[in-house]
Amino acid sequence: MSDLRGLSIRQLRALSATARLGSITAAAKALHVTPPAISIQLKLLSKQAGGEVLERSAGGFEPTALGAEILEAANEMDGLLDRLSDRINALHAGAVxxxxxxxxxxxxxxxxxxxxxxxxxxxxxxxxxxxxxxxxxxxxxxxxxxxxxxxxxxxxxxxxxxxxxxDHPHVLIAPPDHQLAGRRDIAHAELQQETFLAREEGSGTRMLMSRFLDRVGGERPVQLVDMGTNETIKQAVMAGLGIAIISAHTCAAELAEGKLVALDARGTPIVRxxxxxxxxxxxxxxxxxxxxxxxxxxxxxxxxxxxxxxxxxx
Missing domain, CATH: 3.40.190.10 (Periplasmic binding protein-like II)
Incomplete structure (x- = not known):
């Protein structure tokens, strides 16, 4: 019975070179090893395969039926190894x-x-x-x-x-019909009566808005309503539920379409x-x-x- 679990690439290389060149000496020269090293690999391979893998002929060594089967598998493995080498080189090059x-x-x-x-x-x-x-x-x-x-x-x-x-600009958005829309250099005091819509605690936008509202409110607390997402905030602002500091990247389309306006309040836009x-x-x-x-x-x-x-x- 054959047991090829211990089969090595060296053994397959020895078999392939000897079958191709017809002699152990020529195979050793091609693989840059000694003839005894080739002989050892072939003996180990024959033992693992459960029979001779080469036989002598007038023209030199030729594969037996068993050896021919192993050579066919070895050629397939060579192709797999070549493709593996290509993939590894591509990984190193960052191509994949x-x-x-x-x-x-x-x-x-x-x-x-x-x-x-x-x-x-x-x-x-x-x-x-x-x-x-x-x-x-x-x-x-x-x-x-x-x-x-x-x-x-x-x-x-x-x-x-x-x-x-x-750049990451943040703008103060409002509905187009807001009383402050179109005004220039809006003072913070004029924002104190507004309802501000904000992202959840811990979000970067919420932290930025909190610092802005600290300046707007002064000693007076500003009315703040939490909302979970930027999309919810935009829809709520368009519906007239309040105004909001929001990333300009999230509302570029609505501003371009006139569904929202950016108020020209002091300290805005805030560019991070x-x-x-x-x-x-x-x-x-x-x-x-x-x-x-x-x-x-x-x-x-x-x-x-x-x-x-x-x-x-x-």
Whole structure:
């Protein structure tokens, strides 16, 4: 009975070279080993196969029926190994691979555009795009679930490498028929009677709005209503339930269509930065390095139009 579980590539190489060249000496020369080394590999192979794999003929060594079967399998394995080598080289070159990208929810308005452009340039790299709220993306970053993350306010408690990706403007939105629509340089005092609609506690947009409202309210508390998503906030503002500080990227379409207006209040727009980050203690794959380079080379070209040239506030 044959037992080929211990079969080695060296044995197959020895068989293939000897059958092709007709002699052990020629096979040894081709494989850069000694003739005794070839003989040992052939004996081990015959023992594992349960019979002779070569036989002598007038022209030299030829494969037996058993040896011919093994040679056919060896040729198939050579093809598999060649393809494996190609894939490994492609991995090292960054031509193929898997990239795990975490993006905070506001980034869903532009991140798919970055990913689509990247995959057109690097079709062999699969990007696993995960979009979640700030807490979810931070948890994934801490647990090393992501190779790269895109967010507006990187955490301070994780060692990071960060690179600016582009401006992230926030605007004060209102319905088109709001009493302050069209006014210039609206004073904070004029906003104190307004109802502000806000994202959940812990979101980057909520933190930004809270700092803005601290200046608006002064000693007086400002009426604040929590809402779970940017989409809910936009719909509520359009319905006249209040006004909101929100990422300009989330409402670019509604502003362009006239469904919402950006109020010209003092201190707005508030322009922050988008960052692409990764853990400082995490070695980036070549695929991740390619994505980072692609994103950096296309800074400020992925975002919704209409918000260029904004002055940085605060």
């Amino acid at each position: 691979g898997l990239l795990r990208l975490g993006v905070v929810s506001t980034g869903k308005y532009f991140a798919p555009r970055i990913v689509a452009g990247f995959q057109r340039a690097h079709p062999g790299i699969v990007v696993k795009l995960v979009i979640g709220n700030r807490g979810e993306i931070l948890a994934g970053l801490r647990q090393r679930n992501f190779d790269l993350c895109i967010m507006g306010r990187p955490p301070e408690d994780v060692p990071l490498v960060r690179e600016e990706l582009g 930065q988008w960052y692409i980050i990764h853990r400082a203690d995490h070695e980036l794959s070549v695929a991740a390095q390619h994505f980072q380079s692609f994103a950096a080379a296309h800074k400020n070209t992925h975002f919704p139009e209409g918000f260029g040239g904004m002055n940085r506030s605060e």
